[in-house]
Amino acid sequence: MIAKTKYIPDGKKELKELPIIHYLDAEYVYYPVTSARCPEGETCVIGGQFVKVGEIIGTRKGAFFEQPMHATVSGEVVGNEKHIDQSGKLVDCLIVKNDKKYTMHSTIVERSDEEIDQLTKEDFIKIVKDAGLVGLGGSAFPTYIKLETKDTIDVVIANGVECEPNLISDYGLMMTDPRSVIEGLIYAMKASGAKKGVIAIKKKYSVIEERLNFCLHSFSNYDIKIVKVGNYYPQGWELAMIKNALGIKIPQGELLSKYGVLNFNVSTLQSIYNAVKKRLPVLERLFTISGDGIHNKNFRARIGTLVTELIALAGGYKNPEQPKVMILGGPMMGTNIMRDDVVMTHTTTSLIVMNDNPIKEEACVHCASCVYSCPVEIQPVQIMNAYKVKDKEMLKTLEVNKCIECGLCSYVCPSKIHLTEYMRLGKRLAK
Numbered sequence: 001m002i003a004k005t006k007y008i009p010d011g012k013k014e015l016k017e018l019p020i021i022h023y024l025d026a027e028y029v030y031y032p033v034t035s036a037r038c039p040e041g042e043t044c045v046i047g048g049q050f051v052k053v054g055e056i057i058g059t060r061k062g063a064f065f066e067q068p069m070h071a072t073v074s075g076e077v078v079g080n081e082k083h084i085d086q087s088g089k090l091v092d093c094l095i096v097k098n099d100k101k102y103t104m105h106s107t108i109v110e111r112s113d114e115e116i117d118q119l120t121k122e123d124f125i126k127i128v129k130d131a132g133l134v135g136l137g138g139s140a141f142p143t144y145i146k147l148e149t150k151d152t153i154d155v156v157i158a159n160g161v162e163c164e165p166n167l168i169s170d171y172g173l174m175m176t177d178p179r180s181v182i183e184g185l186i187y188a189m190k191a192s193g194a195k196k197g198v199i200a201i202k203k204k205y206s207v208i209e210e211r212l213n214f215c216l217h218s219f220s221n222y223d224i225k226i227v228k229v230g231n232y233y234p235q236g237w238e239l240a241m242i243k244n245a246l247g248i249k250i251p252q253g254e255l256l257s258k259y260g261v262l263n264f265n266v267s268t269l270q271s272i273y274n275a276v277k278k279r280l281p282v283l284e285r286l287f288t289i290s291g292d293g294i295h296n297k298n299f300r301a302r303i304g305t306l307v308t309e310l311i312a313l314a315g316g317y318k319n320p321e322q323p324k325v326m327i328l329g330g331p332m333m334g335t336n337i338m339r340d341d342v343v344m345t346h347t348t349t350s351l352i353v354m355n356d357n358p359i360k361e362e363a364c365v366h367c368a369s370c371v372y373s374c375p376v377e378i379q380p381v382q383i384m385n386a387y388k389v390k391d392k393e394m395l396k397t398l399e400v401n402k403c404i405e406c407g408l409c410s411y412v413c414p415s416k417i418h419l420t421e422y423m424r425l426g427k428r429l430a431k
């Protein structure tokens with residue numbers, strides 16, 4: 001009974017049909033002082049201080065980069081509280097009481113096209129760095145570091161595949177504002193010196209293709225193409241996407257730039273557009289609440305909004321007396337959380353709430369489905385066995401570090417073994 005699985009239910013159809021509720025006026029907004037990539041941070045404002053939209057209110061500090069924190073509302077700094085961030089950790093958050101006037105900081109002035117034409121590679125990098133931009137597809141990798149490459153870049157690829165079930169943030173963006181994605185792509189091409197741009201979307205996204213093509217007519221002096229790739233999972237994983245969209249096979253662990261490629265998620269490209277054209281940091285995001293344990297809704301909400309408020313606006317939990325499983329992000333790669341006071345950050349796209357129906361894990365039946373389904377061609381079942389006996393050398397031999405934590409092995413396992421968790425543990429042990 002070998003099953004090679006790539007097609008999984010994507011749960012997006014109903015979500016795409018739901019209207020988007022604009023909730024941009026939260027009374028209080030919360031800014032985590034740290035993040036998964038920046039375990040330290042400091043604020044540069046004090047209680048009682050008035051801040052404006054786009055004003056720097058602190059800095060998150062990581063091992064190799066610093067990310068400025070920006071206010072997304074105007075109002076008064078009123079203190080600190082602990083809440084959950086995107087990584088599921090309880091972190092310190094600075095609180096700003098929204099005055100609902102949205103007074104812009106003096107630095108937020110739109111650039112003219114003539115000014116943008118004069119920008120050098122260094123200027124683009126500085127703009128992106130100062131705006132605190134990170135990969136919005138979930139990686140949170142600093143965007144300016146990708147642009148800083150000294151390698152010759154031939155093509156910038158816009159990743160609009162968003163293959164993870166239940167996530168529709170990139171889809172929503174391409175439907176409502178495809179032009180900002182294209183302009184962001186053009187800025188990334190200018191910053192990196194790439195002559196070509198490619199927008200990768202799923203085969204089934206004909207409507208998106210139409211919208212992008214319509215906008216591309218205004219940019220016919222740029223070499224930008226739309227490439228449609230498979231509808232399966234994990235087609236959005238950058239190496240799979242690049243292989244299918246560009247025909248370039250890049251080995252795991254190698255820098256894309258060495259192969260003349262830079263890859264950005266479409267939402268990240270929109271953030272580059274906003275930073276370059278409007279001098280804006282990321283102010284808001286599309287956020288989806290889904291799952292059978294909650295009323296499903298789509299929101300456009302400000303960075304810093306407490307998800308608890310969105311849950312209440314959505315109509316709250318279904319059968320609240322029943323225990324729930326909560327996942328931040330997608331069902332395959334998301335993070336399990338124990339409480340819902342999550343703060344919306346740059347990478348917060350979705351909350352899934354499911355009624356908890358405990359699944360009994362059974363013994364491995366040696367079906368090899370996990371091995372056949374693994375996109376990076378490692379052996380999850382062998383890795384699990386090596387982890388159980390804490391065999392570090394075997395974990396390295398089995399190349400546990402190649403695992404991209406896509407969740408497919410757990411999904412296909414007929415014995416309901418949570419193999420992906422063993423992969424995570426195995427990676428930590430093999431370090």
Ligand code: SF4
Pocket residue numbers: 373374375376377378379380402403404405406407408409410419420423
């Ligand atoms: S989670 Fe890791 S081991 Fe499992 S299928 Fe995905 S890449 Fe392979």
Ligand code: SF4
Pocket residue numbers: 363364365366367368369370371381409412413414415416417419
């Ligand atoms: S771990 Fe699950 S999927 Fe893998 S061989 Fe065993 S039963 Fe099959």
